[in-house]
Amino acid sequence: xxxxxxxxxxxxxxxxxxxxxxxxxxxxxxxxxxxxxxxxxxxxxxxxxxxxxxxxxxxxxxxxxxxxxxxxxxxxxxxxxxxxxxxxxxxxxxxxxxxxxxxxxxxxxxxxxxxxxxxxxxxxxxxxxxxxxxxxxxxxxxxxxxxxxxxxxxxxxxxxxxxxxxxxxxxxxxxxxxxxxxxxxxxxxxxxxxxxxxxxxxxxxxxxxxxxxxxxxxxxxxxxxxxxxxxxxx
Numbered sequence: 748x749x750x751x752x753x754x755x756x757x758x759x760x761x762x763x764x765x766x767x768x769x770x771x772x773x774x775x776x777x778x779x780x781x782x783x784x785x786x787x788x789x790x791x792x793x794x795x796x797x798x799x800x801x802x803x804x805x806x807x808x809x810x811x812x813x814x815x816x817x818x819x820x821x822x823x824x825x826x827x828x829x830x831x832x833x834x835x836x837x838x839x840x841x842x843x844x845x846x847x848x849x850x851x852x853x854x855x856x857x858x859x860x861x862x863x864x865x866x867x868x869x870x871x872x873x874x875x876x877x878x879x880x881x882x883x884x885x886x887x888x889x890x891x892x893x894x895x896x897x898x899x900x901x902x903x904x905x906x907x908x909x910x911x912x913x914x915x916x917x918x919x920x921x922x923x924x925x926x927x928x929x930x931x932x933x934x935x936x937x938x939x940x941x942x943x944x945x946x947x948x949x950x951x952x953x954x955x956x957x958x959x960x961x962x963x964x965x966x967x968x969x970x971x972x973x974x975x976x977x978x979x980x981x
Contacts, residue, residue, distance in 0.1 A: 934977035
């Protein structure tokens, strides 16, 4: 396609007309190069965004379309063979793992991770969820503190934080299951808290057993922390 120009001179003629203005070969090559480069940049940007956010998109779609998998009741939770079979069906290690049916989040847990040691917690979180050193374990009657990656950019959310990304959709009463030492411990959510990034008060023992799950909030920033607090199911 060539650009078109309008020829019209009222003093000389009363009619209007048009004519094709042929660009030079160099101009056409330059025009095609710019158009191709623009299309390529747009395509690259679209692919990059999809690559960065695909884990998040996948989690959202799965959450909207899939049904939660049932976990055996607490009455059967001390039957080691049943616990191991249940964990295996979820692809989890019955030694220490977490499963949240509502959002389909599941991951093995690395115990006793120093939350102040970046090298240590990055290694743990590349494999799943971390258990904060100095906090307790299920059945010990104190605080169990589990955390996902603290990230400062959206692409890191996609890479590291997808396991707990949907914690934002948790509600009071939702169920959380923790596998520990070939036993199952079921918890119910009792509270949601958004706290400052430097708030460590929830790491303390407390007077009763509670499970605390932490992720960054809003996702992709280090501004605050979203905490999901749960207590043992009766």
